[in-house]
Amino acid sequence: MGTHSTIKPALLPGDGQKSGWNAILPDRPATPLVGNHDADWVVVGAGFTGVSCARRLGELNPGHRIILLDALPLGFGASGRNSGVVTESLAPEGGIKGLSLQRARDKTRLMNAGTDLLRRQVQEHGIACDWSDKPRIKASTNPVGESYLRGLKEGYEKVGTRIDWVTRDEVRHNLGTDFYGSGIAIHGNGIVQPAALLRGLADNLPPNVLVADASPVIEMSRQAPFRLTLPGATVTCERVMLCCNIFLPQFGFGRGRYMFLATHASLTAPMSPEQASRFPLDEPFALVPAIHGAASLRRTADNRILMRKSTHYANRDLRFDWQALEQVRGAHRKAIDDRWPALRDLPIEHTWGGIVSYPANHGQVFGEFAPGLYASSSCCGIGVSLGAISGTLLAEMACGEGSALLDIVRAIPAPTPMPPEPMRRYIAEKALRRSTRKCQPD
Numbered sequence: 066m067g068t069h070s071t072i073k074p075a076l077l078p079g080d081g082q083k084s085g086w087n088a089i090l091p092d093r094p095a096t097p098l099v100g101n102h103d104a105d106w107v108v109v110g111a112g113f114t115g116v117s118c119a120r121r122l123g124e125l126n127p128g129h130r131i132i133l134l135d136a137l138p139l140g141f142g143a144s145g146r147n148s149g150v151v152t153e154s155l156a157p158e159g160g161i162k163g164l165s166l167q168r169a170r171d172k173t174r175l176m177n178a179g180t181d182l183l184r185r186q187v188q189e190h191g192i193a194c195d196w197s198d199k200p201r202i203k204a205s206t207n208p209v210g211e212s213y214l215r216g217l218k219e220g221y222e223k224v225g226t227r228i229d230w231v232t233r234d235e236v237r238h239n240l241g242t243d244f245y246g247s248g249i250a251i252h253g254n255g256i257v258q259p260a261a262l263l264r265g266l267a268d269n270l271p272p273n274v275l276v277a278d279a280s281p282v283i284e285m286s287r288q289a290p291f292r293l294t295l296p297g298a299t300v301t302c303e304r305v306m307l308c309c310n311i312f313l314p315q316f317g318f319g320r321g322r323y324m325f326l327a328t329h330a331s332l333t334a335p336m337s338p339e340q341a342s343r344f345p346l347d348e349p350f351a352l353v354p355a356i357h358g359a360a361s362l363r364r365t366a367d368n369r370i371l372m373r374k375s376t377h378y379a380n381r382d383l384r385f386d387w388q389a390l391e392q393v394r395g396a397h398r399k400a401i402d403d404r405w406p407a408l409r410d411l412p413i414e415h416t417w418g419g420i421v422s423y424p425a426n427h428g429q430v431f432g433e434f435a436p437g438l439y440a441s442s443s444c445c446g447i448g449v450s451l452g453a454i455s456g457t458l459l460a461e462m463a464c465g466e467g468s469a470l471l472d473i474v475r476a477i478p479a480p481t482p483m484p485p486e487p488m489r490r491y492i493a494e495k496a497l498r499r500s501t502r503k504c505q506p507d
Contacts, residue, residue: 123271
């Protein structure tokens with residue numbers, strides 16, 4: 066490696082399409098960075114990890130200039146297209162082989178802190194994101210799923226999470242469908258409009274933070290002073306914080322240690338008053354599947370139905386297959402109709418998808434990897450709370466702050482190497498097929 070060598074990401078974020086969550090919000094013009102700039106800090110990636118990192122840097126360094134970059138328009142990445150459940154705990158195993166009780170407790174402590182952090186910011190800044198503290202429900206459709214849920218309930222209780230067992234009738238009362246059997250209600254999480262939450266967080270950053278979206282980094286020097294090249298700008302700085310999640314391997318961190326999955330969701334039009342009246346409760350809900358790969362459901366504050374299912378192994382170029390969306394929309398239409406036959410006339414307004422990353426061992430990239438160069442990647446399907454606290458702790462570490470939470474995240478091992486292609490695809494697709502069979506109704 067030469068002293069003046071640079072990093073040139075081979076792949077850049079390219080989904081670039083609004084999720085339904087973004088589409089139902091007012092248009093927000095992108096503000097790409099233009100010209101030559103000097104900064105004390107640059108944060109790459111404006112999802113929940115990057116926004117939280119920039120916020121904490123701004124608080125700890127009020128006299129410093131911080132630039133927060135994102136390759137896509139704000140909210141077009143994973144942080145603005147997920148199901149909007151701010152998860153605050155993780156049970157042992159948790160559907161991922163090798164997650165020990167101690168690791169689950171450590172992750173739960175981090176996620177508790179991330180959820181509390183976001184909840185405080187929503188209250189402090191009056192962020193209109195439909196935040197609800199109502200418990201999320203995990204429910205089964207068959208005896209295999211119910212047996213799994215009973216073990217999961219014990220696991221959640223071991224990490225200190227409040228769990229209620231809910232009967233089939235109680236599930237029906239909460240969700241307005243008899244599609245599911247019994248389940249568990251998990252307390253402590255948040256349920257939100259994720260794109261609105263991300264926008265609100267970005268709009269309330271300290272005044273010394275400049276947000277520039279639609280600004281991909283196409284080249285970066287490997288040592289300080291760092292020079293970042295963008296399509297219409299350059300930035301020179303002393304410290305760089307990489308919070309770009311699935312694209313972190315493009316900068317050389319975590320390469321070969323993640324599998325990438327394409328996930329899909331649809332959002333309906335608002336229900337009519339007559340359609341909404343068919344539900345026993347007139348309030349939002351969130352259901353997450355008992356087994357990975359099944360459907361996640363939301364009833365939103367404005368009476369829409371979110372259906373999130375249909376997970377596939379992602380292409381190696383990390384580009385989403387938009388041509389598959391019509392087939393996905395049909396599957397989501399059937400899933401909604403199966404659960405609520407009375408909603409057959411409720412149109413689906415938006416269908417979208419994107420790529421998420423999963424490490425084999427629930428590991429995490431976190432820390433300083435060269436003088437002034439820091440990185441964090443913390444998705445694993447629980448990136449809202451874990452991303453928020455990880456970005457905060459990364460900023461604190463870079464500023465010389467210490468804490469028990471920082472000790473926890475620094476002790477989490479790095480993701481273990483995964484087998485090369487095509488073996489990686491074979492293993493992932495086999496696991497997805499197995500999960501799909503388990504969650505099929507009798």
